[in-house]
Amino acid sequence: MTTIDALPHQTPGVLPEVEVCDSVAALISNTPLVELHSLTRGLDARVLVKLEGRNPGGSSKDRIALNMIRTAEAAGALAPGATIVEATSGNTGIGLALIGRLTGHPVVIVHSSDISAEKRAVLAAYGARLVEADWEAAPDDPANPRAVADRIAAETPGAWRPAQFANAANPDAHYRGTGPEIWRQTGGRVTHFVASIGTGGTVSGTGRFLKEATGGAVRVFGANPTGSTYGGGPAGRILVDGVGTAWPRDYWPDTFDHAIVDAVHTIDDAEVYRTVRRLASEEALLLGPSSGLAVATALRVAQDAPPGSLIVAVAPDGGINYLTKAFAPEWLAAAGLD
Numbered sequence: 001m002t003t004i005d006a007l008p009h010q011t012p013g014v015l016p017e018v019e020v021c022d023s024v025a026a027l028i029s030n031t032p033l034v035e036l037h038s039l040t041r042g043l044d045a046r047v048l049v050k051l052e053g054r055n056p057g058g059s060s061k062d063r064i065a066l067n068m069i070r071t072a073e074a075a076g077a078l079a080p081g082a083t084i085v086e087a088t089s090g091n092t093g094i095g096l097a098l099i100g101r102l103t104g105h106p107v108v109i110v111h112s113s114d115i116s117a118e119k120r121a122v123l124a125a126y127g128a129r130l131v132e133a134d135w136e137a138a139p140d141d142p143a144n145p146r147a148v149a150d151r152i153a154a155e156t157p158g159a160w161r162p163a164q165f166a167n168a169a170n171p172d173a174h175y176r177g178t179g180p181e182i183w184r185q186t187g188g189r190v191t192h193f194v195a196s197i198g199t200g201g202t203v204s205g206t207g208r209f210l211k212e213a214t215g216g217a218v219r220v221f222g223a224n225p226t227g228s229t230y231g232g233g234p235a236g237r238i239l240v241d242g243v244g245t246a247w248p249r250d251y252w253p254d255t256f257d258h259a260i261v262d263a264v265h266t267i268d269d270a271e272v273y274r275t276v277r278r279l280a281s282e283e284a285l286l287l288g289p290s291s292g293l294a295v296a297t298a299l300r301v302a303q304d305a306p307p308g309s310l311i312v313a314v315a316p317d318g319g320i321n322y323l324t325k326a327f328a329p330e331w332l333a334a335a336g337l338d
Helices: 061-075 091-103 117-125 145-155 169-185 201-213 269-283 289-304 329-334
Strands: 033-035 046-051 084-087 107-111 129-132 192-196 219-225 263-267 310-315
Touching (some): 046 289, 091 107, 107 145, 192 201, 201 219, 219 289, 263 289
Parallel strands (some): 107 129, 192 310
């Protein structure tokens, strides 16, 4: 038992230093790396997972939300108190709503009908106004979510659109943050990097830093779900939240850098959701489907990687927001994934 005499002594009248963050925004970044053991049994490469769900808003999108808002405010594009309007599958919206709360900006989120009930609840808790749109509508269709967001922004005085698929502050957040963190956490020994492709900001920004740090030696891989055209396959329904695109095959976001990504792997939905369940049951890691996609890709990469390779996969968010989907037998059965 600890006694009073064993506690550090203080000078009378002098308060000790306290460890305190100025705001929740200070908690964004510096997420941990954890090594997989059960899922990598028999492999000669190590696979580490960067847990972006440890950010205060629960995902890697906190990084880009903070950087996009700070950049827009500094440039005068986002005036004090102005409304932020964005089309997002959920996580970017949560990041924007979180930072919007801290900085006094109302937030309007245009979302798909497929986002989980948990994400809707979190967005509402942060005070965001929710507008549903058709996520499968063509780019030139007025019902397209980005067209809907553009229309709302045009009708709202002073409103600002982050346009995460074209905003350079998106990959820049990962070039300045995620990349250096991985380099430091691995002691510069990372040999392969894997990230799911949504806007392409994570894989491009982080990959660019790691390529520069290693003189191009690091191999960078994009993870793509079935139904997304990023992998060159046909367009279809995408069952992995926040990643891929069902737009034409020649479409790539401005935030994706082709010069950085060495290869794109397309993983079928059954393997993605099987990996999500295995991560929870064997590694005690409760992660979302886009994390399962990245880890499944990393495990494929590990099979062909030279012995001693160190592979880092980004887990964009945790599994709490998917309890009614990825971890619900009813939803999995309805999706044909049971």
